[in-house]
Amino acid sequence: MFTLTEVASLNDVQPNYRILKPWWDVFMDYIGVIMLMLAIFSGTMQLSKDQVACLPILEESTNCNFTPPPKGDDMGSQQTGRKTNLDFQQYVFVNQMCYHEALPWYNKYFPYLALIHTILLMVSSNFWFKYPKTSSKIEHFVSILGRCFESPWTTKALSETACEDSEEKQRFTGGVVFQKHVSSEDSSQSTPLIETPTVQFPTEKLIAEAPSLTTLDKKDGEQAKALFEKVRKFRVHVEDSDFIYKLYVAQTAIKALKIVLILSYTSTFASEISFCHKCQVEIESLTGYNQFCCTHNMAFMLRKLVFTFMALICLYGLLCLYKLYWLFRRPLKEYSFEKVREESSFSDIPDVKNDFAFLLHMVDQYDQLYSKRFGVFLSEVSENKLREISLNHEWTFEKLRQHVNSNAQDEQELHLFMLSGLPNAVFDLTDLEVLKLELIPEVRISAKVSQMTNLRELHLYHCPAKVEQTAFTFLRDHLRCLHIKFTDVAEIPPWIYMLRSLKELNLIGNLSSEHNKMIGLESLRDLRHLRTLYLKSNLNKIPNNLTELSPHLTKLMIHNDGTKLTVLNSLKKITSLVDLELQNCDLERIPHAIFSLANLQELDLKNNNIRTIEEIISFQHLRRLMCLKLWYNKITAIPPSIGLVKSLESLIICQNKLETLPPALFNLPKLRHIDLSHNFISSIPVEVGFLQNLQHFAITENKVEVLPNQLFKCSKLKVLCVGHNRITSVPEAIGQLVQLSHLELKGNCLDCLPFQLGQCRLLQRNLLFVEDHLFDTLPLEVKESISSD
Structure with missing residues (x-):
C-alpha cells in the first residue's frame, strides 16, 4: 500500500x-x-x-455453461446437479x-x-x-524570473512607461499644432534636432526627472542593478543551445x-x-x-x-x-517581445532564441505578464534608466563639488570620466564654466542645465548626447565652445549644428571623404558666430561646405593622421581666415591656395613632408602674415626670398634639415621670434645684428661653434637658447643684453662663463640652464646677483 x-x-x-x-x-x-x-x-x-x-x-x-431449469419445474420436487x-x-x-x-x-x-x-x-x-543538464538552468531561470517579476524596479519602470506613453501622445499632438504656427524666420526655435524634431524630443524625455523613479530606494536600485548582470550572463549562457x-x-x-x-x-x-x-x-x-x-x-x-x-x-x-x-x-526557438515594445517605450528589447525563447514561450502559457516584466530587464533603455538612478545616489552634489577644479584659464572645471550616465546633481553646479564628459555611454542633458548660467564650454569625448528642447534652447544661446571626440560620425549629435552662439567647434574623429556627406557640415551655416573650427581627422580634401562659413570663420585647424590632403581649393573662398593650421597632412609643398588668404596672420604647417619652400616668395602678398611655423618637416634650405615677407614677426622652423641660413632672413625688421632648433646649422650669420626687435632666438641642437658679437647687438633679446652645440666660449658682449631673462648654454664645450653675465639684471638662476661646474666659475658676487630673487 x-x-x-x-x-x-x-x-x-x-x-x-x-x-x-x-x-x-x-x-x-x-x-x-x-x-x-x-x-x-x-x-x-x-x-x-x-x-x-x-x-x-x-x-x-x-x-x-450453466443452463437454467425449465419453467414450471418445481425446484423443491426435482433434484438437480450431481454429487x-x-x-x-x-x-x-x-x-x-x-x-x-x-x-x-x-x-x-x-x-x-x-x-x-x-x-x-x-x-x-x-x-x-x-x-x-537542464535542472540547473531551469532553476536559475525560475529564480531570476521570480526576482524580476517581484522587483520594485520592474513595477516602477512599467508604471513610468504608462505615464510616459500618455504624456508623449499629448506632447506629440501639441508639437504638431505648434509646428503649424511657427514662423519661418527662425525654424531653429522649435527644431532642437535637425532631423524630425517633432519626434525626436518627446522620445528623448529624461526618465530620471520623473518623481516615481527618483524615489527608488538605493538598496532596491543596487539589487536591480545586480539582477541586470545576472540576466545578461544567464542570457549568454542559455541562448547558445536548445537542449531543454x-x-x-x-x-x-x-x-x-x-x-x-x-x-x-x-x-x-x-x-x-x-x-x-x-x-x-x-x-x-x-x-x-x-x-x-x-x-x-x-x-x-x-x-x-x-x-x-x-x-x-x-x-x-x-x-x-x-x-x-x-x-x-x-x-519556439525564437521569442519576440513585439507586444511589449508596442505597449511601452522599451523599443530596444532584443528577441531571444533557443532555450531562452522556449522557456519564455512556456511562461506565456502561465501568464504573459511574466514575459512582459522580464522584457524590462532585457532592455538597454531600462538598464540605462536604472543606472541613472544608481548614479544619482552615488554622485551627490557634495561629491561632485569635490571634483571641481580651476584650470589653466582660472575657470571652474569638472571632468567626469567613464560613468554610466550624467548625474543630475551636475546641473546644480551653477558656477561651473567648463564641463568635460569622457567615455560616458548615455549622456542626457535635461532642462535643469538652464541653471548653469556660467557654463560656456562643453567637452563630449565619446559621449553621444541627447538634449531636451528646453535644454537645447539654453545651450543654443549660452554655449561658446564645444569639443566633440568620436569614433563614428553617427556619434556626433545633430543638434550641435544649430548652436547659433557657438564660437569654437572642435571635431575629433573619423571624417574621411566617404563619410563627408554624413557629417552634416552644410548646417554649419547656422553657426552664425563660429570663429574657430578644429578638425582632427583623416581628411583627403577640405570639404566644400566649409566655404559657407567664410563670412565669419577666422581660425581653421586641420590635424590629419598622416592622410595626404590633396584638395585645398576650398581654402581660397574662406577669405576671412586669420589663423590656419594644416598639421600632419603629408604636404610636400606649401599649398598655393594659401596665398589667396589676404587676411592670414598665422600659418602653421607642422609635421608634414615639405622639402622645399621656394613658394615662400608668394607670402609677400600676405601683408598681414606675422607668424610662420614650418616645424617638423624636411626643409633643407631657406630661400633668400624670405626677405620679402616684411610683415613676419615670428618664424619657427625647428626640427628640419637646415645647414645654412640666408642673410636675407635677418632683413625682416619686425622679426621678434626665431626658432631654428634641431637642425644642422654650423654658423650664425653676422647679419643677425640687424634684428633690433629680436626678443627670442633659439638655435638649440645644431652644430654652431661660434656666437657672433653682432648677436649681442640685439638689445631687446629676452630668450637665448644655444644649448647642445659646439660652442667653446661665450663672448663678453653678452653683458649688453640687459633684458635677457632666459639663457640656455647646457651641452656645449665651455670651460667657463664670462663674469659679464652679472650685467644681465633680469637673469635668474632657475632660467639659466648651464652645468653646475660652469656656474661655479663665476665670481661670487655674480652668482649671488643671479641667484637672488
Whole structure:
C-alpha cells in the first residue's frame, strides 16, 4: 500500500516551477493522479478479493455453461446437479491450480501494469525539470524570473512607461499644432534636432526627472542593478543551445509512443476478461476429474476498471497530440517581445532564441505578464534608466563639488570620466564654466542645465548626447565652445549644428571623404558666430561646405593622421581666415591656395613632408602674415626670398634639415621670434645684428661653434637658447643684453662663463640652464646677483 504522502511525492514539482507548466501539463498531472488512484484501487481489490471458484465438469457435459431449469419445474420436487464426492481441501487445491492455469495473465497483472505505466508517465512528465543538464538552468531561470517579476524596479519602470506613453501622445499632438504656427524666420526655435524634431524630443524625455523613479530606494536600485548582470550572463549562457527544448520534445514523443503501445495491447487483452473460464488440469488421479468450470469474481469490476483506464489513456494521448501540435506549429526557438515594445517605450528589447525563447514561450502559457516584466530587464533603455538612478545616489552634489577644479584659464572645471550616465546633481553646479564628459555611454542633458548660467564650454569625448528642447534652447544661446571626440560620425549629435552662439567647434574623429556627406557640415551655416573650427581627422580634401562659413570663420585647424590632403581649393573662398593650421597632412609643398588668404596672420604647417619652400616668395602678398611655423618637416634650405615677407614677426622652423641660413632672413625688421632648433646649422650669420626687435632666438641642437658679437647687438633679446652645440666660449658682449631673462648654454664645450653675465639684471638662476661646474666659475658676487630673487 502507498501512503498519501508517497503518492503525492511522485508528482512533487517545486511550486516555483508552476510557471513552466502549461495547462496541458497540469491536466496530464491530474489524469496521472487519477490513473494512479485507479491502479492502487484495482491492486487493493485484487489483493483482498481476487480468486476463482471451480466445479468439476461431468463427462456428459461438454462445457461449463450453466443452463437454467425449465419453467414450471418445481425446484423443491426435482433434484438437480450431481454429487462430486470432493472434500473442501480438494476444492481449495483445484481453485489454486485453475487460478494459475486457466485465468489469463492480464486479469492477474493489470493493476500492476497500470501502476507501472502511470508512474512512468508521471516521471517522464517532470523529467526535464530533474535532468542534470537542464535542472540547473531551469532553476536559475525560475529564480531570476521570480526576482524580476517581484522587483520594485520592474513595477516602477512599467508604471513610468504608462505615464510616459500618455504624456508623449499629448506632447506629440501639441508639437504638431505648434509646428503649424511657427514662423519661418527662425525654424531653429522649435527644431532642437535637425532631423524630425517633432519626434525626436518627446522620445528623448529624461526618465530620471520623473518623481516615481527618483524615489527608488538605493538598496532596491543596487539589487536591480545586480539582477541586470545576472540576466545578461544567464542570457549568454542559455541562448547558445536548445537542449531543454529538444528534451521536452523527446519526452513528449516518447509518451505518445508509450500511449499507443498501451492502447494497442490493452484493447486486445480487455476482450479476454470474462466471468467464466474452463480449466483443464491433469489431476484426475487426485480428484477424479480433469476439467473444471471456474468463475472469476473480479471479472465485472476489472472490466470496468480496464475501460476506465483506457478512457484516461485516450484523454492523456489527446493531450500529448495537442502538445506536439503546439511544439511544432510555432517557432519556439525564437521569442519576440513585439507586444511589449508596442505597449511601452522599451523599443530596444532584443528577441531571444533557443532555450531562452522556449522557456519564455512556456511562461506565456502561465501568464504573459511574466514575459512582459522580464522584457524590462532585457532592455538597454531600462538598464540605462536604472543606472541613472544608481548614479544619482552615488554622485551627490557634495561629491561632485569635490571634483571641481580651476584650470589653466582660472575657470571652474569638472571632468567626469567613464560613468554610466550624467548625474543630475551636475546641473546644480551653477558656477561651473567648463564641463568635460569622457567615455560616458548615455549622456542626457535635461532642462535643469538652464541653471548653469556660467557654463560656456562643453567637452563630449565619446559621449553621444541627447538634449531636451528646453535644454537645447539654453545651450543654443549660452554655449561658446564645444569639443566633440568620436569614433563614428553617427556619434556626433545633430543638434550641435544649430548652436547659433557657438564660437569654437572642435571635431575629433573619423571624417574621411566617404563619410563627408554624413557629417552634416552644410548646417554649419547656422553657426552664425563660429570663429574657430578644429578638425582632427583623416581628411583627403577640405570639404566644400566649409566655404559657407567664410563670412565669419577666422581660425581653421586641420590635424590629419598622416592622410595626404590633396584638395585645398576650398581654402581660397574662406577669405576671412586669420589663423590656419594644416598639421600632419603629408604636404610636400606649401599649398598655393594659401596665398589667396589676404587676411592670414598665422600659418602653421607642422609635421608634414615639405622639402622645399621656394613658394615662400608668394607670402609677400600676405601683408598681414606675422607668424610662420614650418616645424617638423624636411626643409633643407631657406630661400633668400624670405626677405620679402616684411610683415613676419615670428618664424619657427625647428626640427628640419637646415645647414645654412640666408642673410636675407635677418632683413625682416619686425622679426621678434626665431626658432631654428634641431637642425644642422654650423654658423650664425653676422647679419643677425640687424634684428633690433629680436626678443627670442633659439638655435638649440645644431652644430654652431661660434656666437657672433653682432648677436649681442640685439638689445631687446629676452630668450637665448644655444644649448647642445659646439660652442667653446661665450663672448663678453653678452653683458649688453640687459633684458635677457632666459639663457640656455647646457651641452656645449665651455670651460667657463664670462663674469659679464652679472650685467644681465633680469637673469635668474632657475632660467639659466648651464652645468653646475660652469656656474661655479663665476665670481661670487655674480652668482649671488643671479641667484637672488
